[in-house]
Amino acid sequence: MNPIAVTAVQAMVAPVVLITAAGILSGALLTMYGSVNDRLRAMDRERLDIFTGAAGSLLSAAEVPPAGRERLTQLDTQLPMLLRRHRLLHNAVLLIWRGPPLWLWCWPGP
Numbered sequence: 001m002n003p004i005a006v007t008a009v010q011a012m013v014a015p016v017v018l019i020t021a022a023g024i025l026s027g028a029l030l031t032m033y034g035s036v037n038d039r040l041r042a043m044d045r046e047r048l049d050i051f052t053g054a055a056g057s058l059l060s061a062a063e064v065p066p067a068g069r070e071r072l073t074q075l076d077t078q079l080p081m082l083l084r085r086h087r088l089l090h091n092a093v094l095l096i097w098r099g100p101p102l103w104l105w106c107w108p109g110p
Helices: 003-049 066-106
Strands: none
Touching: 003 066
16 A cells, blocks of 8 residues: 555544544533533522521521531532532633644644
């Protein structure tokens, strides 16, 4: 087989495979990002519901019932972990989207 033809086929296929793989991976990461985002919003809403009284007024921490205080402790523990995961997924998606264009821009080609 002609080595020039092999090099030409490699030069045509490599960017397509890279862009396709980046698209599939970023799609999966965006799904995870959306799930974490939905969970963060639900937890924030639950936290607000705990601090809301019967008449719709905001309660102080001392006025919250004991079960609500326990759940607030759990939420305060889980929210920073979810925020960190949210930030990591955000950065991963940005890096994946920036990778293929940078690689194509720097790639000398055939």
